[in-house]
Amino acid sequence: MTGADLEAAAADSMKSFVRRKPKAFTDQGKPCANCGAPLEGWWCHVCGQNADNHRRSILHLTWEAIEGMFHLDGRLAQTLPLLFFKPGVLAKDLMEGRIMRHAPPFRTFLVALLLFIFAAEHAIHTVQHNLEHAWEERAERMKTPEGRKSEAERLRTQANVAKTEALKALAKSRDEAIRDKDATPAKAQADYAQAERLVLQQYDRAIARAQKIETDPEAAVKSAEESGSMGKAAADQVRALDIEATGAKAVEGGHAKGDSAIDPAWFQAQIAKALENPEYYFTVMFGWAHRLAVLLLPILGLSLTLVYVNRRQFYVYDHLLVATNLLSFAFLTNALGLVLPWSVGKYWFLLLMFWTPVNLYQTLRGGYGSTVIGAVFKSGVVWFVSVTAFTTLLLALMFFTLSQL
Template identity: 45%
Template sequence: MSIELEAAAADSLSHLVGGGRNRHMPPHGSHCKNCDAELVGPFCHVCGQGADLHHRSILHLIYEAFEGLFELDGRLWRTLPALFFKPGGLARDYIDGRIVRHIPPFRCFLVALVVFIFAAQNMTHRSTVISQRNVARENARLATPQGRAEAAAKRRTEAAKDLRDDLKEAAADRDEELKDKDVSPQKTLAAYNRRIGRVQARYARSMHHADRVAQGLPAKDPAEDAAKPARPDKTRWFEKGIKKAADDPDQYWNVVFNWGHRGAVGLLPIVGLSLALVYRRRKDLYVYDHLIVAMNLMSFGFLVSAVGFLLPFSAMGWYFAAAAVWSLVNLFQTLRGGYGSSLLGAGIKTLVVWSITGFASVLLLTGLLVLAVATI
């Protein structure tokens, strides 16, 4: 009796996990709809297309779409844990050609990049919403006499503090220069007087702004911009871009993200070539192998950053500090396990690759932000 029950349970389980697919198989001797090869099983042995003839539901079509994009099969659950916790073994598998057991590295890189972009856009949108709420709250406070008086008093207090600090710093610098016998006292005092004039003018402007706030007017007087000397046309485009970015931060960050994925792809060869540089004596490895490893490293970085962008702003600082340490450890594990480096060798190469990548990232990010200002 128990044997019969086990057989019945096994038959039911086979239907749950896909055994029911055979109910929709074509008759024996049928040919593949794609390549016309004779079928000998549920999949064509020539092109791999399924021989299932039944009409799939809409939910099944949605599942297939996600499966094609994210590889929702056993490879996903083997690749992601290895990407985060065993990057050396994952890199070793790719280098040794054991690829079919994992998600293709470039597909993993692209999916991680898409997730990163969406998470970053969500973060900037949240930041914009918070900023708009703060502005609305401040405007509501300035709409009352008490609120205007408090805001004006705060500006006056800050201006007085800045004046004291600036005067103290200017006097200290003056006294230090006067100790140098090679410096002309007259020039030092003249420079000091000019500096004091600028400090006092800045204090006067701050007090004027406080008076305007107390009167219910915008803090900045439009006459100030009119009194400024006109700048050359070579720099006006940048000022206009900055103003547009400040007026519409959502649009600015959309431009940044539109260029961002291109910059991220441009960072890929930099990481790959930095790996090729530190392993230039390994004749058994090619640039292709280094690029595969670079895709894994960047996929890890994108996914870790995407998680951080979804956190509350109060937790981001701690998270990204821990993520920076984790990235170093991940890189070390990759070089140690994937390339078989010694502890000392992997440590030194980790610092070299980390430094090159960090410097290139700063340059790319700076260029990206400036480019977004120029094209907004």
């Protein structure tokens, strides 16, 4: 028996674990409910309708829905091991037309993307739950004099750092405005004085709040509860940013505003909003993420087209098939890392930093038949283009989400 025969036998045996065994057909000769033709099997040979009466239990219908959505049959059991460990073999099969033995690549891609989105949402909710627990503990500590004193000292230190940074930024903007030949030094100095006054007012309020927390138990507990409802671990960063954002907004005219296409005051204010409610921010971001993730498919497909432009036997369609497999691997492995406990997940993501480029190399080496040196070089090019595109999309998505808050 050859190795191919053994693989085929193993694949057939795996089907029994994920696929129902067909029932014997007992309605030979009965008319088709759709066209009336005599039935010879479970599918009408004239119109193609299933001869089954489709009467199912709720449990059976649930299984059929899952099976239809994820296509849980022997092809998936044969495709997944290749996707993870022999991606070159899988890519070669698809490009050479051996498609029916594997799960449809685009369906696998969509399911992998869906699982990744679910895993990411699970990770967000887990982080949010941990933050809630941490702030509940903080509220308990604020009920003791030692806890209130420690919290007040931390807030004072934070306010001092924020004030120093804000005044330093304002002084730099003032000096640049004075050096500008089109600017009026007197106006620049007046803008600086106004901004400095606002920063100091914010600082005084922060110090007063710290003092009240230290001396008033009710105010301390209330502050902790309010901070927790605002976004848990983000409330203090919001207040620290508030000092800088207020100062920057006060000098938004003239040279200070013209230096950048993005208003620093607006940007810091949007950051503060995101920190106030990180769960909402990530919900909005992931609402767009699954749409933008589809863009990675043509980007990766075009990068493969670029590095294999001299291989005329491969078409853009072939490159897109390979791209779906590469992205399916990335989504599935990262989804697993997101649902693992962080104590294990951090090592998993460390492994993926090496496994992902190796998977890409194996795909190009086996699927396209590249030499070792050629596969290494082309993997580097595709990896650089993909990571750059992913980073650009992620930054654009984060900025876009800020504008939606």
